[in-house]
Amino acid sequence: MTQYVHQPLFLTGDEFTIDTFSLLDPEGELYEGASEPALERDHARRLYQAMLATRILDERMLAAQRQGRLSFYMQCTGEEAAVVGATAALNDADMIMAQYREQGALMYRGFSIDEFMNQLFGNELDYGKGRQMPIHYGSRKLHYMTISSPLATQIPQATGYAYGQKLAGDGHCTLTFFGEGAASEGDFHAALNMASVHQVPVIFFCRNNGYAISTPSTEQFAADGIAPRAFGYHMHVIRVDGNDALAVFEATTQARKIAVEKNQPVLIEAMSYRLAAHSSSDDPSGYRSKEEEEIWRAKDPLLRLQKWLVKKGWWSEEEEAAQQESLRREVLDTLKRAEKRPPPPLDSLISDVYADVTPALQRQLDQLKRHIRRYPDAYPKGAKSLDLDVDTATDSQGDA
Amino acid sequence: MPTMNMLQAINNALDIAMAEDEKVICFGEDVGVFGGVFRATSHLQEKYGKARCFNTPLVEQGIIGFANGLAAQGSVPVAEIQFADYIFPAFDQIVNETAKFRYRSGDLFNVGGLTIRTPYGGGISGGLYHSQSPEAYFTHTPGLKVVVPRNPYQAKGLLLAAIRDPDPVLFLEPKRLYRAAVGDVPEEDYQLPIGEAEIVKEGSDITLVGWGAQMEVIGKAAELAEEQGISCEVIDLRSLLPWDEDTVAESVLKTGRLIVSHEAPLTGGFAGEIAATIQERCFLYLESPISRVTGLDTPFPLVLEKEYLPDHLKIFEAIRESVNF
Numbered sequence: 001m002t003q004y005v006h007q008p009l010f011l012t013g014d015e016f017t018i019d020t021f022s023l024l025d026p027e028g029e030l031y032e033g034a035s036e037p038a039l040e041r042d043h044a045r046r047l048y049q050a051m052l053a054t055r056i057l058d059e060r061m062l063a064a065q066r067q068g069r070l071s072f073y074m075q076c077t078g079e080e081a082a083v084v085g086a087t088a089a090l091n092d093a094d095m096i097m098a099q100y101r102e103q104g105a106l107m108y109r110g111f112s113i114d115e116f117m118n119q120l121f122g123n124e125l126d127y128g129k130g131r132q133m134p135i136h137y138g139s140r141k142l143h144y145m146t147i148s149s150p151l152a153t154q155i156p157q158a159t160g161y162a163y164g165q166k167l168a169g170d171g172h173c174t175l176t177f178f179g180e181g182a183a184s185e186g187d188f189h190a191a192l193n194m195a196s197v198h199q200v201p202v203i204f205f206c207r208n209n210g211y212a213i214s215t216p217s218t219e220q221f222a223a224d225g226i227a228p229r230a231f232g233y234h235m236h237v238i239r240v241d242g243n244d245a246l247a248v249f250e251a252t253t254q255a256r257k258i259a260v261e262k263n264q265p266v267l268i269e270a271m272s273y274r275l276a277a278h279s280s281s282d283d284p285s286g287y288r289s290k291e292e293e294e295i296w297r298a299k300d301p302l303l304r305l306q307k308w309l310v311k312k313g314w315w316s317e318e319e320e321a322a323q324q325e326s327l328r329r330e331v332l333d334t335l336k337r338a339e340k341r342p343p344p345p346l347d348s349l350i351s352d353v354y355a356d357v358t359p360a361l362q363r364q365l366d367q368l369k370r371h372i373r374r375y376p377d378a379y380p381k382g383a384k385s386l387d388l389d390v391d392t393a394t395d396s397q398g399d400a
Numbered sequence: 401m402p403t404m405n406m407l408q409a410i411n412n413a414l415d416i417a418m419a420e421d422e423k424v425i426c427f428g429e430d431v432g433v434f435g436g437v438f439r440a441t442s443h444l445q446e447k448y449g450k451a452r453c454f455n456t457p458l459v460e461q462g463i464i465g466f467a468n469g470l471a472a473q474g475s476v477p478v479a480e481i482q483f484a485d486y487i488f489p490a491f492d493q494i495v496n497e498t499a500k501f502r503y504r505s506g507d508l509f510n511v512g513g514l515t516i517r518t519p520y521g522g523g524i525s526g527g528l529y530h531s532q533s534p535e536a537y538f539t540h541t542p543g544l545k546v547v548v549p550r551n552p553y554q555a556k557g558l559l560l561a562a563i564r565d566p567d568p569v570l571f572l573e574p575k576r577l578y579r580a581a582v583g584d585v586p587e588e589d590y591q592l593p594i595g596e597a598e599i600v601k602e603g604s605d606i607t608l609v610g611w612g613a614q615m616e617v618i619g620k621a622a623e624l625a626e627e628q629g630i631s632c633e634v635i636d637l638r639s640l641l642p643w644d645e646d647t648v649a650e651s652v653l654k655t656g657r658l659i660v661s662h663e664a665p666l667t668g669g670f671a672g673e674i675a676a677t678i679q680e681r682c683f684l685y686l687e688s689p690i691s692r693v694t695g696l697d698t699p700f701p702l703v704l705e706k707e708y709l710p711d712h713l714k715i716f717e718a719i720r721e722s723v724n725f
């Protein structure tokens with residue numbers, strides 16, 4: 001019902017601030033008044049182990065990038081609790097549409113170190129066939145949509161995917177991850193509006209890590225973060241401590257309930273910090289202080305969850321040491337194998353553009369093959385999958 | 401004369417333009433304190449303040465929409481789009497708004513002050529989304545100017561011309577050459593003409609046309625051909641919209657042969673436009689079919705990038721085929 005007032009009344013939104021949901025203190029103790037989420041021993045261990053494995057993979061692969069073995073890398077460091085905590089609250093068959101910094105989600109779902117490496121090196125076993133930069137993973141089996149670099153494009157797609165899930169009535173939802181920077185894109189706003197208008201089971205998960213490359217969140221938005229935007233779209237929203245895996249798990253568990261039981265979208269804003277550089281090409285010392293980083297290093301999400309697990313008797317120092325050691329070894333062994341594997345075959349240049357290779361593409365490839373046979377040394381990767389003795393006349397088209 | 405790389409030349413041009421005219425305003429993602437992810441706007445915020453050089457939120461359609469409004473008001477915005485691959489969220493603002501402002505208002509309003517700078521092109525291990533050459537989408541849009549420099553000297557002179565041009569200009573910067581291309585650049589203010597090609601090397605047997613990063617590759621191919629006694633005329637188009645038909649046509653009337661090369665896919669690429677025009681103007685003088693050496697009709701790959709790209713060997717083979725036709 002419309003309420004009339006007779007003095008001009010402007011609101012700014014400062015009337016509402018959104019509190020941050022947190023369960024574990026930095027010492028791994030439950031806050032007073034907090035209750036433990038329904039998280040069983042094995043589930044909790046799986047969550048933590050995925051966070052740990054993500055940290056180790058990231059450390060090793062950044063080192064490999066520094067040695068020049070890899071062209072590019074991006075770390076999840078500092079945000080493992082947000083990413084893995086959210087994933088652990090989903091059904092493993094729920095769809096995840098990530099931005100790019102969410103390898104923790106794949107780790108949790110069981111993407112093998114081999115699978116990570118094959119994509120990182122773009123070798124013949126890379127599901128993406130060596131077309132994308134490292135870290136643009138995808139897995140149909142694990143319900144993880146292949147990453148696309150243009151930011152925020154996955155957010156309205158998540159709304160559409162989830163609408164299809166609702167129609168299919170399979171009880172699944174979609175969770176899409178994005179940064180507070182990407183939330184500035186038009187696609188974000190379109191996605192939230194359509195999701196609330198059409199009552200779609202989608203979870204919008206914003207990783208507010210303080211920076212979009214060099215741009216601090218104070219230059220990204222003027223309001224109290226991303227969460228208040230949900231009000232404008234009449235959407236459930238919760239802000240959560242992104243360095244507290246338990247709180248993220250609990251918030252996402254409940255968000256999922258709202259999504260699949262009521263077919264309503266939910267926005268989650270996880271407050272965290274990008275501890276590492278934006279990518280291996282970035283140097284954060286140009287735009288932020290070491291002191292600021294240290295403050296957040298002290299809030300390491302791994303340590304917090306680990307302390308809680310140890311107190312419960314679900315994890316031990318010995319296990320920690322053994323796990324770290326075996327993960328490091330596995331990453332190194334797998335890395336050596338993956339980097340030696342051949343590149344994708346030359347024919348993969350023209351496959352998957354369309355469902356079927358068009359005659360024009362076939363002609364272009366045949367011409368390229370003839371060229372590479374003439375200069376095999378100039379194209380060592382392409383020449384690898386070519387039989388250099390083959391008469392060029394056996395190509396599907398004669399000389400162009 | 402100081403030597404500069406392309407980034408320094410661009411930075412220098414922006415510095416000169418901002419010093420000369422306080423209406424010149426630079427903005428984009430990470431353009432402020434950090435100076436842009438490639439550092440083209442280094443120190444500009446320090447020098448000219450946050451009101452004239454700043455970070456925008458991460459929204460390309462917002463950046464260009466904002467720039468359109470700002471230019472309509474009479475300011476001179478130089479907006480950076482971080483990679484040409486990410487210009488597409490702003491496509492509507494550019495092709496429907498920037499390009500049509502003057503026409504639809506009967507010249508009541510225009511956004512002539514606007515320059516959009518963006519790094520484009522491959523050869524940097526960037527894969528699908530950090531390597532595209534999207535010039536052809538924009539050359540199909542009357543009302544825009546599209547300019548592509550090939551070295552630091554051009555980058556400075558053409559960028560200053562673009563900023564002062566009465567029409568909006570899309571300025572595509574070959575990022576592979578940002579640090580790799582180094583050369584003499586006059587310290588003072590100068591402009592190079594938009595719409596005029598440059599004959600980089602005179603020759604008599606065949607004309608080779610390109611722009612931006614592809615010029616380096618074309619130059620190498622021409623050297624290989626010269627070793628075989630084939631004399632190449634090499635033309636850098638420098639601006640694609642409008643493009644200098646006369647210079648290319650005159651050259652082809654002389655050589656009777658033409659090869660156009662670009663990194664973008666073949667179909668619908670700008671080489672097709674040039675080939676069609678030159679075929680109309682020089683038909684009776686052509687001694688072999690005009691040929692195009694381009695990227696494949698596929699998205700940009702990563703691991704097989706070298707195979708995908710039109711390089712000096714592919715152009716050299718095309719020269720041989722053309723001459724032996």
Ligand SMILES: Cc1ncc(C[n+]2csc(CCOP(=O)(O)OP(=O)(O)O)c2C)c(N)n1
Pocket residue numbers: 101149150151178179180181182183207209211212213274278429458460482486489
């Ligand atoms: C449409 C688009 N514009 C620009 C970029 C370049 N870019 C890549 S990552 C990035 C910053 C993203 O920041 P945020 O969304 O906060 O995520 P974070 O990196 O902090 O995890 C930018 C500007 C891009 N990939 N896509």
